[in-house]
Amino acid sequence: KTTLLNVISGFIDERERIVTIEDTAELQLGHDHVVRLETRPPNAEGYGEVTARDLIRNALRMRPDRIILGEIRGVEVLDVLQAMNTGHDGSMSTVHANSAMDSLLRMEMLVGLTGNRLPEQTLRLMICAALDVVVQITRLASGRRCISEVLEVLEVRDGVYVTNTLFSLDRRGSGQFVRQAAPVGQKFRQALL
Numbered sequence: 001k002t003t004l005l006n007v008i009s010g011f012i013d014e015r016e017r018i019v020t021i022e023d024t025a026e027l028q029l030g031h032d033h034v035v036r037l038e039t040r041p042p043n044a045e046g047y048g049e050v051t052a053r054d055l056i057r058n059a060l061r062m063r064p065d066r067i068i069l070g071e072i073r074g075v076e077v078l079d080v081l082q083a084m085n086t087g088h089d090g091s092m093s094t095v096h097a098n099s100a101m102d103s104l105l106r107m108e109m110l111v112g113l114t115g116n117r118l119p120e121q122t123l124r125l126m127i128c129a130a131l132d133v134v135v136q137i138t139r140l141a142s143g144r145r146c147i148s149e150v151l152e153v154l155e156v157r158d159g160v161y162v163t164n165t166l167f168s169l170d171r172r173g174s175g176q177f178v179r180q181a182a183p184v185g186q187k188f189r190q191a192l193l
Contacts, residue, residue, distance in 0.1 A: 001094040001137060002026045004147075005068060008092065012066060019059040021052055022070035035062055052076040056083060069093035077110040084130035100134040100151035104161055124156045133166070 009029050012018060017033040025038055037059060042049035052069065053076040059067050060083060067088050069080055072095040084091045095110075097103035107127055111118065118126070131153045138148035150167040 002070065004135065004137060005070075005092055005094065009068065012090070016065035017063060018066050018068060019062055019064040020068045020070070021055045021059060023052070024070075026070065027068065029068075035059075035064070053079050056080060059083070060086075060088075064088060065090070067091040071095065072107065072110065074110060075114040077107055078114050078116060081107070081111075081126050081130045085126060097136075100136040100149045100165075101161070101163065103134050103136070104131075104153070121156065121159055124159065124161060128153050128156050128161065138169070 006028055009018070009027065009031075012029075012031065014031055015033070016031070017035070018029060018031055019035045019037060020027050020029065021037045021039070023039045025036055027036075037055045038050075039052050039055060040048065040050040052073070056067065056069065056076055056079040065088070067080075067083055068091065069076070070093070072080055072093050080091075080093060095103050095106055097106045104124075104127055108120075108123055111123055134149075134151045134153065135147055136149035136151070137145050139145050146169065147167070148169040149165065152164040152166050154162045154164055156162065
């Protein structure tokens with residue numbers, strides 16, 4: 001996941017200000033305008049903890065063009081979604097999920113863990129507005145990792161995510177993988193311009 005974030009980040013305009021937030025610094029961005037923030041566990045007395053949520057809130061004060069969060073794991077998910085919906089287009093993160101669609105549902109579940117009881121429709125609209133594309137990485141039986149799915153998040157209609165699979169890696173009966181691509185939708189095309 002970190003390797004993919006590094007590669008994608010290489011396409012960010014050098015003039016943009018990027019704030020990275022990680023538990024352990026692993027991202028290797030070559031940009032001049034990068035602020036690297038790291039979480040910190042509490043000391044032996046239970047003080048001094050700096051959480052991803054704390055850092056996201058502080059990052060917003062640093063006037064970033066993009067925020068890159070190493071991994072969404074918990075209550076910081078709501079702050080990340082709000083940041084992505086308030087002018088920080090192109091922000092990125094990773095999340096553990098079994099499929100690209102499952103990542104959307106996992107974010108819903110993580111928001112629920114915050115104790116925030118947003119109506120389902122509101123939460124889905126928020127996630128949809130924050131995300132243009134979800135890229136799924138899969139580990140193959142050989143141990144090699146590859147991109148197995150690219151999902152464009154289009155809209156929420158009747159309470160259901162409407163998506164467009166831009167790319168999928170399908171295993172056929174023979175065990176061979178077949179790559180399938182689809183046209184890019186209007187929302188993603190506009191985000192690219």
